[in-house]
Amino acid sequence: WLPFRDEYLEEMLFVEGRRGLGQVCSGSRECRGEPTYACVDDECVQLGLMCQHCIVAAHRHQPLHWIKRWNGRWFQPTSLKELGLVLELGHEHEPGISCVFPKAAHHDFTVIHSNGVHPVSVQFCGCNALLDNRRQLLRNLWYPATPINPQTVTTFSCLRQFHHLNCLGKLPAYDYYRGLHIMTESRQRVKAPDRYRVFLRSVLQWRLLKMCKRGGRGHAATGIDGTSLGELAIECPACPHPGKNIPIDIYKIVSPDRAFLYTLFLAIDANFRLRNRVVSNEYRSPILGDGWAYLVPSKPYREHIENHVSEKEMSNCSGFLAMFLADMRNIMGLRCSGVGGVCCGRHRFWRKNGLGDLQKGERYCNIDFIFWSTINNEEYLIIVISYDISCQWSVNFWQRMAKLDSQFTVKFTPQGIHFMVPKFHLRAHQAKCHTRYSFDYAPGCGETHGEVIEEGWAQSNKAAAQTKEMGPGSRAMTLDDIFGFHNWLNSRTLDQVLAKRLVNAVKEFDIHYRDFVQFDSGLEKSVGRPLLDEWKRKVKVWEGNHDEECPYEDKSEDNQAQFKLRQLELIEEENAAWNDGKSGYSSSPCGFLVEGIELQEAQRSVALFVVVNKQITHTQQLELAKRRSGLIKRLGHFRKLQKLMMPRLSQVLSADELTHLTNEDHSCPEKVRLFLPSDIPRVADRVLACVADLPKMEAKLREAEAQDALERVRDGLRSRTGANRFKIRHITGQVGSTRAAGVLRQIDIRIHSRKIQYRLAREALVRLRGHGKWEDVLRPLMDEDVRGINERALTKEEQREREEKVKRLAVDEDADIDEFLVEEGIVSRVRGEGKRHLSWIWYQPDVSEDDLEFRDAICVEWCKTRARMLRWKEEVLLLTEELGRVSEYAMWKSEWWMKRFVGLEGMKSGVDLDLAEGLNSYVWQQAEFQSQTAELTLGKWEQLRKHATSVL
Known part of the structure; x- marks a missing residue:
């Protein structure tokens, strides 16, 4: 475009003149008027210049165009009104x-x-x-x-x-x-x-x-005044609606094992962005259509709130402190401090009468009324509620609902309403909530995560600035309209979204089904089918009563340091040998090996210090010099012990190795080779160089060192998860984020160091023992294995994205180092229980009858693996059902419109023919649109639904 920009600019200036059209009026061939008028609007660009009479005649049916008049030098603005139109x-x-x-x-x-x-x-x-x-x-x-x-x-x-x-x-x-x-x-x-x-x-x-x-109110005989509560809200076509997209008597005939397919999933949350200042009043800004769409009716809502003014609600669990902040938020000058809302928990459609203003934070009385309003006069067999403070809100829930509606406990039972916490919010709760309120362990929930309402708030928050200064009527109508548009926009692509999820769910179910079958069959050989049946029975019992022992909770305790235990064991053996007069050494072989292993760890620490601090300061140079000086002293002491414990070492070393041993480079002591028994590759040379049993003793210590290093990797991963959660919940601002990033970086460096320690210890063990059954426990530790117990492995696509980020960081000085990590081998932090594959570092294949702690850990992992498989199976079934309900709802809606013709029962009659034609035309238009939607949805995705069903 750049070579033509002058041409573009010239043409823009060209149209400021008469464009060579000022000779003859372009209104008609017979006209002899002076052509001095032109239309500014683009659709009239072909009209050219006209006289006054012709320009008015040409715009007789276009009175809202702007006109300009040529005065001999430039065009002056005028209007059609001035010209006499x-x-x-x-x-x-x-x-x-x-x-x-x-x-x-x-x-x-x-x-x-x-x-x-x-x-x-x-x-x-x-x-x-x-x-x-x-x-x-x-x-x-x-x-x-x-x-x-x-x-x-x-x-x-x-x-x-x-x-x-x-x-x-x-x-x-x-x-x-x-x-x-x-x-x-x-x-x-x-x-x-x-x-x-x-x-x-x-x-x-x-x-x-x-x-x-x-909403069809223009066709009803009762008109707009006959609109009922919530009637104008756009419903979610994928949620169950008895008599619309599912049989009206389905709850009476459905079998218990398929009842979950007709569950109503609801998500509840509060949004403190949608505030409203005390501007205007209801007299000057009245609420039109009060309670007709998404907001609760104002009068009964206000009366309910006034009866609960003095109630206090404090949370002793959730880290989000929603209820605590209810009494702490600054509400001076505000009519409402936010909005409480309910949407369907799987498709993000706002519920009718599912939104209400919050006067002072997120209080039970507000959420109770909003929840009751959205399910009032409806009947459901099962309702699953996702709420970030469900653990507290569910307490005394039935007593509060009974006060609000005496018929509530008749229509619904405690077995029919289940309380959950959204997956992301669950991490901020206490440990006791992590299983009781988790979607991952709730039968019938599929892969519902409960966070959809946060996505809905993200859209409505864009209107926060304008609604904050509105009067009550304008704000209510604007919010109803915005949330309605959100629902309409969702409905346009809902079938495509569900189909995409179904394709993914089928793949995930296949993966997790295979994982579970392999894991289950392997454990059956190890512990027997009766024990697995007992674990399954515990799951069933807990699902029926959460007060029973939870099979998903890990009751194991942290292991003691294996290296210290093995060291103590060897020292006790040496002491026993001294007491029996069998030891012929003036120094301790165990002490020598421990000194060498710890010296290797000190060398790695100095080497990592050099790598991490590439642009070293004077203070860091001094620190490095001190560390190297300490290494040199420890090397001297180690060589003295080595002459006693490995007296014939020089006989088995090559010429280069011998030169390295005799001429050590003290400028970089971290690179000096120690030549422990594991550094000698041949067994015969090792036996010749060392005193008796020294290689066996090192093998025991190396095994303990590897186990300790692996445990410290796990500890580091747990610390990283905790630190990252703390950062997300509590740290804001650039200064705090930078400091938190520094803490996370140090944790990652420690994880990296322990990973290297494990690898070196394992390599030493391979040289000392050779390959064998011990490798089933101490496996090769790959970079992708270093992930937390609640982290999943990176997909190939994510790995490529991470590699690109690392490359970009290498050349971008302004890149945010906290966004990802540059140390080699540290896996990006990713989460998701539903898609998680447990890394081998968190379990071991051998389950001993004496190792009850590890057996409990394996029990927990077996239960979780089974739960993941079942949730994905349920997700496939739910999505298959929901995709079918979308077409069924569209077909019902088409029939609903066909019942709104003029003269039919409950509709207008006796109107003039022209109005009747308009009313009926709109009915045909809407009915045909819904009918086409039903046919397209059914035809487009029917094969996918059949395939998904066949996979199960």
């Missing part, structure tokens, strides 16, 4: 006929259009007394600001444009109108009339009317 209303069906009884509109009649604010001359028709002024304006697709003697209107196209921009981009009405205002003044070079408040009023009414139109 008068728009006649009421005779659109009689082209060319003027009204014999015209009534002039107000001399300052103003039209707000998508291209600016226009002054327009209008004449109303006085022939038909039944067609008043406002109806004439509405039939011209102009929305009157007032029903009586309107002086300002907003075009339907302008309202539609703002409606879309506001719902999708959350563009405030002020900014939109300000844009129209500036557009008008920049074109007309005069101050435009201020109609901002008129525009706000029109938008408020437009939102309500659009919801009523789409």
Whole structure:
């Protein structure tokens, strides 16, 4: 484009002139008027220059275009009103006929259009007394600001444009109108009339009317006044709705093992971004359609809250302190401190009457009423509630619901309502909540994670700034509209989303089914089927009663340091030999080996210090010099012991090795080879060089060292997980994040160091013992194995992404080092119990009858592996059912619209033919759209549903 930019600019300036069209009026061939007028709007660019008469005639049906007049040097702005255009209303069906009884509109009649604010001359028709002024304006697709003697209107196209921009981009009405205002003044070079408040009023009414139109209220005999609570909300087509997308008597006939397919999943949360200041009041800004869509009805909600003003609720569990902050938040000057909401827990559709204002934080009384409102007058067999403080909110839940609705405990039972905590939020809870309220261990929940409501808030939060300063009526209607748009947008792609999830679920089920079968069959050979059946029985018992012992909780304790225990064992053997007079050494062989192993660890520490601190400071140089000085002293002491414990070492070394031994480089003592027994490759040479049993003793110590190093890797991974959680929950700001990143970096360095220690210890053990059964326990430790017990392995795609990040960090000085790690072998932190494959470092294959602690750990892992397999199986079944319900709901909705023709039961009748045609046309349009949706969904995904069912 750059070579042509001057050409583009010239053409933009070219159209500022007459474009060579100033000779003849382009209105008609017979016209001889002076061509001095042109239309500014793009759709009239082909009209060219016209005289005054022709430009007015050409715009008789386009009165909202801007006109400019050539004064001999440049184009000056003018308007069609100034040129004499008068728009006649009421005779659109009689082209060319003027009204014999015209009534002039107000001399300052103003039209707000998508291209600016226009002054327009209008004449109303006085022939038909039944067609008043406002109806004439509405039939011209102009929305009157007032029903009586309107002086300002907003075009339907302008309202539609703002409606879309506001719902999708959350563009405030002020900014939109300000844009129209500036557009008008920049074109007309005069101050435009201020109609901002008129525009706000029109938008408020437009939102309500659009919801009523789409909700079918224009067809009902009772009209808008007959709208019931929640009727205008867009329902989730994938959730179970008896009589709509599932049989009306399904809860009576479904078998217990398939009842979970008809579970209603709900997600509850509070959002403190959607605040509202004490601006205006309900008299000046009344709530239109109170409780008709997503917000709870204000009057009963307010009465309920007033009865619970003095209640105190404190949390003793959740790290998010939602209830504690309820009494701590600053609410000065606020009408409400946020919004509490309920959406479907799997598809992110906001529930009807599922939103309510929070006056002072997240209190039980608010959430109780909101939850009750969204399921009131409905019947479900099973409801699963996802709430980040479920562990506290569920306490005394039934007593509170009984006070709110005496029939609640009749319709629902404790066995039918289950409380869960979203997967991400669960990590902030105490350990006792991690199993009781986990989706991963709840039968029938599939791979539901419960965090969908957070995704919904992310969209609505964009409107927080504009709704904060609104009056109660404007805010309520705006929120209803925004949440409705969110639901509509979800419904457009819901079938594709569910199909994509189903494809993934089938793959994951196959993976986890194979993992479980292999794990289960291996344990059957090791511990026997009766023990596995007993573990399965414990799971069933716990699922029925969470007060029983939980099979998913790890009851094992941390192991003691194996290296110290092995060292103590060898020293005791040496002491026994001394007492029996069998030891012929003046020094301790065990002490020599321990000294060598610890010296190797000190060398690795110094080497890692050099690698990590590449741009070393003077202070770090001093620290390095001290460490190397200490190494040199310890090397001297070690060589003295080595001459006693390995007296013939020089006889088995090669020439190069001997040179290295006799001429040590003390400038880098961390690189000096120690030549322990494990460093001698041949067994015969090892026996010749060492005193008796020294290699066997080192083998025992190396085995203990490897076990200790592996345990310290596990400790480091646990520390890293805890530190990262703390950082996410409590650290904000650049300074705090930088410090936290430094802590995490040090933890990662320690993990890396212990990983290297394990590898070297294992390699030494291989040289000392050779390959054997011990390798089933101490396996090769790969980089991908170094992950926490709650972390999954990286996929190939994630590995490639991580490698690209590391490469980018190497060349980008501004990159955030906390985003990922640069030390080789440290695996990126990833989570997800549903997709996790346990790293071998967290379990071992041999389950001894005497090792009860390890048997409990294996029991826990077997239960978790089985749970993962079952959850993915349930997910496949749930998605298959939900995909079918989407088409069933669309078909029901099509039939619902077909019952809204004029003259049918409960619908309008006796209307004139033109109105009846409009009503029926809209019915056909909506019914056909829903019918096509049902057919497309069914035909597109039926084969996928059959395939998923066959896999199970």
